[in-house]
Amino acid sequence: MPSRFLTGAPAAAGIALVVTIANVGGFAGPTIIGAMKDRFGTHGPAFMLLGGCAVVAALLAIALRRVAVLRGPAG
Amino acid sequence: MNLPDLASVTLRKVTLRLIPFLFVLYIVAWLDRVNVGFAALQMNSDLGFSSAAFGFGSGVFFLGYCLFEVPSNLVLHRVGARRWISRIMISWGAISATMMFVRTTPTFYVLRFLLGAAEAGFFPGVVYYLSHWYPEGQRARAVAAFMTAVPVSGVIGGPLSGALLSLNGLFGLAGWQWLFLVEALPAILLGVIVLVYLPDRPETADWLSSAEKDWLVNRLAAERTGYNGAIPISIFAALTNPTIWQLGIIFLFAAIGFYGYSFWAPLIVKSLTGSSDVNVGIILGAISAITIISMILNGAHSDHSDERPLHVAVALLISGAGFFGCAVLRQPILAVFFLPMVHFGPCPRGSSPEHLQPQGLP
Numbered sequence: 300m301p302s303r304f305l306t307g308a309p310a311a312a313g314i315a316l317v318v319t320i321a322n323v324g325g326f327a328g329p330t331i332i333g334a335m336k337d338r339f340g341t342h343g344p345a346f347m348l349l350g351g352c353a354v355v356a357a358l359l360a361i362a363l364r365r366v367a368v369l370r371g372p373a374g
Numbered sequence: 375m376n377l378p379d380l381a382s383v384t385l386r387k388v389t390l391r392l393i394p395f396l397f398v399l400y401i402v403a404w405l406d407r408v409n410v411g412f413a414a415l416q417m418n419s420d421l422g423f424s425s426a427a428f429g430f431g432s433g434v435f436f437l438g439y440c441l442f443e444v445p446s447n448l449v450l451h452r453v454g455a456r457r458w459i460s461r462i463m464i465s466w467g468a469i470s471a472t473m474m475f476v477r478t479t480p481t482f483y484v485l486r487f488l489l490g491a492a493e494a495g496f497f498p499g500v501v502y503y504l505s506h507w508y509p510e511g512q513r514a515r516a517v518a519a520f521m522t523a524v525p526v527s528g529v530i531g532g533p534l535s536g537a538l539l540s541l542n543g544l545f546g547l548a549g550w551q552w553l554f555l556v557e558a559l560p561a562i563l564l565g566v567i568v569l570v571y572l573p574d575r576p577e578t579a580d581w582l583s584s585a586e587k588d589w590l591v592n593r594l595a596a597e598r599t600g601y602n603g604a605i606p607i608s609i610f611a612a613l614t615n616p617t618i619w620q621l622g623i624i625f626l627f628a629a630i631g632f633y634g635y636s637f638w639a640p641l642i643v644k645s646l647t648g649s650s651d652v653n654v655g656i657i658l659g660a661i662s663a664i665t666i667i668s669m670i671l672n673g674a675h676s677d678h679s680d681e682r683p684l685h686v687a688v689a690l691l692i693s694g695a696g697f698f699g700c701a702v703l704r705q706p707i708l709a710v711f712f713l714p715m716v717h718f719g720p721c722p723r724g725s726s727p728e729h730l731q732p733q734g735l736p
Contacts, residue, residue: 313612318443320622324629325436329637331630333429342642343701349631350697356627357690359620363683 381593384586388507391581393519395571396500399463400523402560403496405531406470407435409557410486411637412535413473413550415644415651420548421477431482432637438490446495447502455503459496460568466492467561474551506575509593518673525669528662531557535640536655549651624686631693639713642700661713 328349335345410432418428450458469489476482501517508516538556542549573579576590612618639661643654676685699712 313615313618315444316613316618317622317625319440321625321629322436322440322443324626325439325633326433327626328630328632328634329429329432330426331429332634332638333425333427333432336425336429342638342645345634346697346701349634350694350701352627353631353690353694353697356624356631357687357694359624359627360683360687360690363617363620363624 380585380589384582384590385508385512387582387586388576388590389516391579392504392507392572393516396504396520397523397526399459399564399568400497400500400520401527401530402463402564403466403493404524404527405534405557406466406489406561407493408636409470409531409535409553410473411640412531412539412651412655413553414637415550415640415654416539416542416548417476417550418641420550421482423479423482427479427482428641429637431479431486433633434483435486435490436633438487438492439494440490442491442494443498447498450495450499450502454574455499455506456568456572456574459499459503459572460565462493462496462499463561463565463568466496467558467563467565470561471555471558473554473558474547503572506594507590510597522666522669525662525665528665529659532655532657532659532662533652534655536650536652539651539655628686628690631690631697635713643713 331348332342332345335348336342339345414423414428417423418425423431446458446462466489469485469492473482473485473489476485500520504513504516504520535553535557538553539549541547541552544552547555576582576587576594579587582590639658640654643649643657644651647654647657649657672685672689676682696712703712
């Protein structure tokens, strides 16, 4: 969505920031499952946590609808 | 030939020449990134890796990937996309093949980190490359077509990985060693082919007529100069913009689920069903096939209604329900049916982290 309300170098910086944060998730996801599997013996607790993450992300995405007005004329 | 004809003929030629080939490259990239999850079916017990060690080794890929993303992009602009994409593919293929020699957790971590470092810049590199070939309106569709390679890679990679694991013992190599070796070779081979097959720019494409080249070059040049009506917002303002951070958190959580699933799916399906390695591969291939359908439907509906946040939210809620279902159900077979739901979450266009780059944003 940054590409929809930003353009040029600031958009690139904004996208780079989001991609970097998302890559941290790529590191955290499998690591969390592994650690919790060793701790609890099953995947269940880790899956509950990941399901919770997905729900929070969904709520934040719904909240994003309000900022659509920030869209530039080109977007 | 009048102008609209020239435009469509030129772009069709570009699409036929570039997109199927780039699609195959991305299938291979994805295969080599997540095949460690299939290798784990044998490797973890052969080498005595704990779940924590396997999880960390899978994830540490992203630290290398993240750290080298910016440097890789800087070099890309200097040496050109063709040579840099070739270098990326050959180096990740070599590192991926080297995974077959892993014996201890430290070497496992180092190689996974290096694999991420080697692959860094591939996706943005391809997007940058496409920007030399497509006017803005058509570029989004080209990139979207390229991205469908991710679930297609799953359809091919599942059964292929399962079959390679069944070579266990052939010529004294374990199945997981065969898997790393065989799945790395296409990356190295394609990396070499990139050098001869991909032209750097339309100007050097001998499969375009001079009229077609002129049209494309002029059209792209006109777009670049007409680009100065940007919204006045500074880089600092972009980096401190709360909406950017909100997006970051959405993608952080989406990525935790998506990659948590991607690397653990083979072990989880195995523990739920007790199937053979070959059948685990087939089950996961089928799940990816379902993903392709849902991704296309959700993407098309999202494009049609010009709406992103709700489409992403619905997909994430389905994914969350899938995770809860897998966690709670005691019936293993029922739990497996929730896995396609888990996989659905990141699939609508652009909700996988690196696909943020061009237009793939929610």
